[in-house]
Amino acid sequence: MPDAINPTLALLHRHRSIRRFTEEVVSDDDMTHAVAAAQMASTSSAVQAYCLIRVNDDAKRKRLVALTGDQIKVARCGAFLVVCGDTRRHRLVAERSGQPHHQNLESFMIATIDASLFAQNLAVAFESLGLGICYIGGLRNHPREVDELLGIPFGVFPLFGMCVGRPAEGPTARPRLPIDAVLFEESYPDDRTMLAALDRYDAHYVEYLKERDAKATPWSTRIAERFDHLEREELAVYYASKGASLT
Ligand SMILES: Cc1cc2nc3c(=O)[nH]c(=O)nc-3n(C[C@H](O)[C@H](O)[C@H](O)COP(=O)(O)O)c2cc1C
Incomplete structure (x- = not known):
């Protein structure tokens, strides 16, 4: 390791x-x-x-x-x-x-x-x-x-x-994506390869949640839910007011 x-x-x-x-x-x-x-x-x-x-x-x-x-x-x-x-x-x-x-x-x-x-x-x-x-x-x-x-x-x-x-x-470590979903050689993998790696991660992630008696929601489900709406929409206007240019 x-x-x-x-x-x-x-x-x-x-x-x-x-x-x-x-x-x-x-x-x-x-x-x-x-x-x-x-x-x-x-x-x-x-x-x-x-x-x-x-x-x-x-x-x-x-x-x-x-x-x-x-x-x-x-x-x-x-x-x-x-x-x-x-x-x-x-x-x-x-x-x-x-x-x-x-x-x-x-x-x-x-x-x-x-x-x-x-x-x-x-x-x-x-x-x-x-x-x-x-x-x-x-x-x-x-x-x-x-x-x-x-x-x-x-x-x-x-x-x-x-x-x-x-x-x-002393919490247990939260598992991360498998390395082959993060580290690529030469070019970005095709979507099927990526989704297969994510399926493996989901299975691992659900096991981790079960061990902690947490709701066993797969990572990919959580991610889809996390980004099915917009959050903190006032940020662009706020940062622009502090001098940021977002273009
Ligand atoms: C930029 C950033 C913002 C975060 N905000 C919060 C937060 O508001 N509250 C919280 O409890 N954890 C927050 N976290 C912690 C993440 O939830 C945590 O890093 C992630 O779930 C992975 O778990 P680990 O750090 O224990 O490995 C944040 C992490 C990052 C990088």
């Missing part, structure tokens, strides 16, 4: 989202070490188009619980972080030197890709310190309210949250 090959692979294989944490606050040392390591993620032309907002204030954390869809863990974790795409500092240096600052879909993508690479490095860094994490996409449920709460300026795009803390649970 690849997880036995070296400690880094073993750490990556140990990942599970943690949704229950002890009351231990994430120390400033752990935070600094993790963020500094995360900053070493590759970044498009070194633009480093991201920032991180740590929310400590109890009242703000409680409000974020409500705004993220009653996710209690947002208040009950050792640190709650908001990962943002950040083009503001690019705009500031352009304005200071009297140069125009243009934004298109490419610059928004650069910011979201850079921020996501940074965030995943951050997650792994925390896990290497014995902490657990859970990303919080629910942060995009009510973007304007989150924006107001955190004082987000023009040029900054809150993307998702991250709960961090000492795990108070």
Whole structure:
């Protein structure tokens, strides 16, 4: 198994989202070490188009619980972080030197890709310190309210949250797609080959759910349901209001 090959692979294989944490606050040392390591993620032309907002204030954390869809863990974790795409500092240096600052879909993508690479490095860094994490996409449920709460300026795009803390649970690993549904040689496989791989995954996934006494809905059924309607339709208008161009 690849997880036995070296400690880094073993750490990556140990990942599970943690949704229950002890009351231990994430120390400033752990935070600094993790963020500094995360900053070493590759970044498009070194633009480093991201920032991180740590929310400590109890009242703000409680409000974020409500705004993220009653996710209690947002208040009950050792640190709650908001990962943002950040083009503001690019705009500031352009304005200071009297140069125009243009934004298109490419610059928004650069910011979201850079921020996501940074965030995943951050997650792994925390896990290497014995902490657990859970990303919080629910942060995009009510973007304007989150924006107001955190004082987000023009040029900054809150993307998702991250709960961090000492795990108070040890969930089993959620199975991933088989490698042949993800890794292709030379070209994309035909649909029949893909669907056959997904059928195998469904069977594996249902077994995993049964073992956890969860409703045994196949992955493909969940995915079809997940995308049979649109969610968070106000995001384009919100991000555009912060300076993103989506064309
Ligand atoms: C961008 C992103 C947003 C997510 N948002 C949430 C969330 O709002 N609440 C939650 O409990 N888990 C959230 N998750 C965690 C996923 O549900 C989880 O990663 C996935 O089910 C796989 O499980 P695992 O991380 O335990 O392997 C999110 C994950 C990602 C990458």
